Amino acid sequence: MLQLKNITKTFKSKNQVVHAINDVSLTIEEKEIYGIIGYSGAGKSTLIRIINQLEKQDSGSVIIDGEDISLLSDTKLNERRSQIGMIFQHFHLLWSRTIEKNIELPLEMVGMNKQLRTQRVAELIELVGLQGKEKAYPNQLSGGQKQRVAIARALANHPKILLCDEATSALDPDTSNSILDLLIDINNKLGITIVLITHQMEVVQKVCHKMAVMIDGKIVEEGSVKTLFEEPKHEVTKRFVRKLSSSADDEKLDKDLKLIYPNGKLLRLTFTETIAKQPILSNIIRKSEVSMSIVHANLTNTLLSSFGVMYVHVYDYDESSYQALLNLFEQHQVSVEVV
Amino acid sequence: MDIFNEVNWDQMLVAIEETLFMTLVSLVVAVCIGLVLGIILFLTQEKGLYENKLVHRILSFVVNLLRAVPFIILLFIISPFTKIIVGSILGAKAALPALILSSAPFYARMCMIALNEVDKGVIEACLAMGAKPSQIIYKVLLPESRPALISSATLMAISLVAYTAMAGAIGAGGLGNLAYMYGFTRGNDVVMYTATFFVLLIVFVIQGCGDIIVKKVDKR
Incomplete structure (x- = not known):
């Protein structure tokens, strides 16, 4: 179980203070696919980075399986981070490494021996369906394939949680759908909790069990995707839902x-x-x-x-x-x- | 081909050897020192992995200072120091301290720029994997900035060739020395132009090799 309790975060620049996250509390159950939707600038990127402490909150706690990971030492935090996979809008692969070497990287980081690494990489390549591309370099792949590599890399150390930062926003609709199918598949097969942030209602509608709507650093509405689609209460939620249905036949x-x-x-x-x-x-x-x-x-x-x-x-x-x-x-x- | 009788080929070979020696030794040492300093500059800068304003400012100041001193003046200024560690202020070895001292800071700065050009998102992705800073340096930053590091080293090697010629003119040996002492001052144009030809040849070979290696390692 993943819990965020009363998280706040402000960014100070020269002449203004931005409340990126304003007292956010969330509970995400195990094996759930949880979507956080909001417009850009709503604070969702910051929020998802607080979950693995790439950003440190000003106050509040991040509790994963009963442990407040924001209180851990750097060494312990690194250990926990290897248990939280993350994928990004722009994939963030290393261009200097082949596909298999990219997937191997997190295994090297935790000091696994070469033989086990090779074995694990082969499993992951199969899981994301990239057989035959092992020796290719990232720039030889399409966007969808790159995201598959990133997913394999994120899953390398058997994480319990997968964080997706606008993972399909840079992809065309078809590719985006195939990546979302892969996420659903992973959630079913491996029982991984998935937290995703997006500005696309289609994404939430297609893959999420539960969702939260975020505006100006606050969660304004939260609940099961079904409930929010059928009875949206907040104006912004209604707008998101309406945007989706206007294209209905x-x-x-x-x-x-x-x-x-x-x-x-x-x-x-x-x-x-x-x-x-x-x-x-x-x-x-x-x-x-x-x-x-x-x-x-x-x-x-x-x-x-x-x-x-x-x-x-x-x-x-x-x-x-x-x-x-x-x-x-x-x-x-x-x-x-x-x- | 009679005009080339004026060239003492044994002397020319020795001069080529000296120039190559000065260039390559100072290149290797300067790259090593420069890499370390560059990594420290990178890590300690604002929002770096080990942000430390004091260390960054001091190092930055020293690097800028050494780069600002014209090479020919640096040669004179550090000659007492050179005498202590090399034992002489003449000969190819005696030119090394000045060559290294002027090029290592240059490489440090180039290295910092190269590291800063590595995609911040990639670093973030690796932090998210639980990578330690040392792992990020060896496994991510250095491999990902390799083309820029190599082309900066090429650039530096070429300016080192020019510096060895300058050092040569005041007694460090090599092709610069030959062109100046035996060519220019004695009015022997053939020696002067032949020595210059070899300097150019060395520069072109360095540039060519650098370009080939960069092309080979760059998989973007």
Whole structure:
């Protein structure tokens, strides 16, 4: 069991004091995958580094299996650290060592003999699926493969805890998924507690059992992933959840809207980039005799353009004015679909 | 080929040997001393693994001071000291203390720069593994900065060749001595240019070797 109790940490620079961590307490059970989500600057990087004491907290304690590791001597702390694996956003492999030598490094650090080291490296290579790449150098590998090497290296000394610092943020979605699958696999097979920090809700949703939401150095909401997804309480949690569901398929939306508006017609209007900036809708409403109301709209703004989809509910009309309306849309180059 | 009759080839060979001796010995010693000083500078700097402002400032000051003294002046200034440890202020051996004293600080500074260029994240990753500082130095910092360390050593070897010529002009022997004493002062252009040719040859060979080794060890 891993417990953080009342952790605070401030960074002082010339003219300001930053409260990176502000009285954070967490309990992470054994074999759990625990995600801490937050925007950049929320303090999550600092928090995860306090767990293995790469950063020392100003006050509070870090208790792993009943032992406060922040009170240990350097020698003892180094021993404990070898029991806590860590992986990073940018992998941090040694370019001067081959893949197998990279994985061997933590074993050398604890003074294991050569024969056992070779044996263990072979096991780890197999675990992360990098057979055949033993003699390659990191710069010959893809990002996903590098992260696999980093995972193998982190697991070398049979740690009980694996810390993941934005481990998939530098990878494309497919590779990211395969790394997350590997983490789930490791958690199942080896029973390792995994603590991960991320700014991507997809990551938490896919792999975590429990999660915490962090803002400005504080944990604002914590609980099982299911609960937080179903009933987010804090505004930021809601925002994270919403961001995830906005990409959910349109079919569901169509269905939902139809249930709400069983009468009249539902039209899906698609505005393309070039016309989205013009007052098309007000023109059309002025000219048309059909009553309509906007029931759903989604406008996406990028740096240089905006385009969007809008659902309107039309009711109280006769056939000719409805046709006139469709013509008007066509004139304005808005594409119309009847839902 | 008659013009080369003016060159005393035995003398030329001895001079080449002396230049190589001075360059290589001072290079090896300066690299060793410079590495140690550079590592200390690296470790004691602000936010270093063994941050120590006092040690860092003193060492930094000494290093800068020695680098600031022009080599030709350093030769004179330390001649009493040279006499005590070498027994003479003439000859190739007598040039070694000054050569080392001027190049070791240079290498110390280059070494610190090279070590600082090692990815901080890699060091962090190794600390997270529970690595001791000594392990970080031997297993991480030195191997990861090898290309920079080697190219700095190449650079230094070349400036050492130039320094040996300077030292040679005031009695340390070698190609510089030959070019100056037997070439320039006696108006023997052939000797002067031949000696210069060998200096250039040595420089090109050093640069070539340095480049090849760097290319070989750099797996980035």
